[in-house]
Amino acid sequence: MEIYFLGTNAGVPTLQRNVTSVALRLLEERRSFWMFDCGEGTQHQVLRSPLRLGKLEKLFITHLHGDHLFGLPGLLSSRGYQGGTGPLTVYGPPGLKAYLDISLSVSQSRIPYPLEVVEHSGGLIFEDDGFKVEAGLLEHRIDSYGYRVTEKDSPGNLNKELLLSYGLKPGPLYGLLKKGQDVTTEEGVLIRAAEVVNAPKRGRIVTVLGDTRPCQGTLPLAWDADLIIHEATFGHDLEGMAHQYHHSTARQAAELARDAGGRELLLTHFSSRYTTHEELLPLLAEAREIFPQTLLAEEFCTFPVYRRTPGNVPGK
Template identity: 50%
Template sequence: MEITFLGTSSGVPTRSRNVSSVALRLPQRAEIWLFDCGEGTQHQVLRSDLKISQLQRIFITHLHGDHIFGLMGLLASCGMAGHAQGIDIYGPEGLEPYLRACTKYSHTHFSYPIQVHTVKPGLVYEDEEFTVSCQLLKHRIPAYGYRITEKDRPGKFNLEKAKALGIPPGPIYSKLKRGEIVNLPDGRIVYGQQLCGTTEVGRKFVYCTDTVFCETAIELAQKADVLIHEATFAHQDAQMAFERLHSTSTMAAQVALAAQVKLLLITHFSPRYGPANALSLDDLLAEARAIFPNTKLAHDFLSYEIPRNRQLSEV
């Protein structure tokens, strides 16, 4: 699981930062999942090492322009490039009619299937390897945070030990590899975990923007390996943050601390903290680190690979 930031500015792009979009690359299945798609996202993809042909799922937090204005252009370009597989899009109510209107008035016809899923708090998607859930955050319009959880995987199967125990090969081995309990024909009970090495604990990635500080963000981010959280404003501009229902750097850090996450990546910065302002983004980083030391400042094209978690088998 590798995160790549394609846009880290809020509201409008700047010379060095595009508006919101984050890609999650899943190399084990040659897929890319996109979170938000601000204007210019497809240009950012072209400037990165990502392959647009691997795009399979897009998760939209809310319908403000700096999070969706790049979506229609990206989808149209995928069609013109001969995107062979379908794309599933997840987002709040209103996303489907928005896309339908865009296709109607631009006379765009997709050459590949697109499915739009309207999300509600709870489970959004699940397959054999991952679950995706969402929670409603606190913003001026309905906005959702997303949590991606990789399912735990049993460690490497000890084939030699299985043979030494006289376990006959066949479908039984598949069950044991999954850590299941198996009843052998001779009456013995074998615990699959006894034949597997170190368990690979699933990684957890959480994406929260746009929102002011709220309890649902803490709930969503519980014990995440990586939390991406907006930090639009500096602490001294907290009043503005409350008025506009955005977070300060300290709010993001408080969420990370309360949720006991491993790493906080702050993003979605107001352009006001540019070179001409008395406060810089380094000041926002220092504010966050005073509360949650393991905080990093995101920038466009920053990539971070979420390391695997390992837990020794108790048997």
Template identity: 50%
Template sequence: MGTGAGRPSKDRNVSAAALVFPERGGAFWLFDAGEGTQHQLMRTPLKLNKLEAVFITHLHGDHLFGLPGLLSSRSYHEGAGDLPLFGPPGIKSFLDAVFAITGTHLEYRLDIREAVAGPIWDDGTWSVRCAPLDHRIPCLGYRIEERDRPGRLDSERARQLGVPFGPLFGALKRGEDVELPDGTIVRSRDVVGPPIKGRVVTLLGDTKPCPEAVLLAEGADLLVHEATFAAGMEEKAAKYGHSTTGQAAETAKKAGAKRLVMTHFSHRYRMEDLASLENEARKVFPETVAACDLKAIDIPFRSE
């Protein structure tokens, strides 16, 4: 939704990212909400009544100032249910003050949960944990893990063994052995492949290189990491609590991540500079992409 740092430009909005679950009818989670995020959402198929959770990394304005308006607008979307919102300490005071001063009333229950470290969310399919990063103010990174899925059912093999299409197929896929009318036992392991490894997505807030970033990104299928400055600007990056392209790539390499998406680029870099920034990181970590606003990135299962 936004890939710029500090302030918006004509090419990039400020920080926000959506993790979309197509199999859940377009449901999505939002990570950060800089100013103008709801305008960016209008340029996508995403709808606010499909927003299931919000995760804020820290309380700098370029990650936060779009949140009150977005939450208010969500009240006008039919079917918008209760909404959990996670963020560092202070997020509740911020929202309570904004809503009280402006007289804003939400038509749904906003469940604000301030977090520091550890597991914070589990919906039965995906779980989330967070850890503190190294920035100028308290800042969180989030690791989102999917549970392993049952292996693929070889329906042709099941039919050959006499299993009729219907509920027994589902039982086999769930790992259950089934008994046919003639007493034959068909074992799940004979017709179902090995479990499909769940995916891992890591989205970090602003940070200097730190051990917690590596731990959150360990083995991730996709790591979203800030790269505010180009390689060679490590001193300036450290001064402001940020990372360079090379440092983001080094974190991905240390963590054994599969892919790296760099974001949060300084206002000094134009769209035509993205290829150069991308190439800097690829010298350290080849599977790197420089993000641009409204770019969609598929996260396939490893078997695919």
């Protein structure tokens, strides 16, 4: 599980950074990737990345402002020309379907794959055997949602040394034990799954927050998350402007990560007033004063989502 940024700017693109889009790579877990937001030019960013649109399985829109949305019709159209034949589901606030219906019909765009648009107003919006995705309303000029992606716990590994001491060699009974079923060997020895299966592996949690100023809705989404992606449109010297425009400062993002007990924080959605990486370093510094495990998002960079294990302290 990895995060890959395709756009980290707020409002408008610059020569250095594109507008918002982030990919959650699930190549080992699902052989696919998910995308959060799709600002103008995202498909061009994909062409410069290791991602392939044919592997895009789900796309989540946080809100219907153009810097998070204007790249969507073009990307959906191009997906079919880049090997995308499998189903694609797009999730977002009410109004998303009308936007896509008009854009694709007026442009006579042909979508040669199953496309489903799911409008939601928060809550549990997706769940299967491996993952669930929850959405929560934030505080912005229009309805804006954050997403909490939870990887479900996976069964622990078998204690193979102990099994061999029972005389049980690898085979079908191993599979039953891993599923939690007790088994009996040919010699009549009862082996209890609870005694030979290690503790389950904790699933990872990734929180992707859309545009928001500090509000109560962020905490449940970010609670105990392994990775929190939070907007940091301004430095804290512009806190008044951030509040006026319904955005957050880097320090406010760090306060949320600290209060939520998160493991790591990635700052993104930077104002175009910060034109260089060096100009973003003060935002990083102010965030790290409160939450040391903070990084700046960088386009075309991969950020692994580490699994928290016993003794694995956040930031270590």
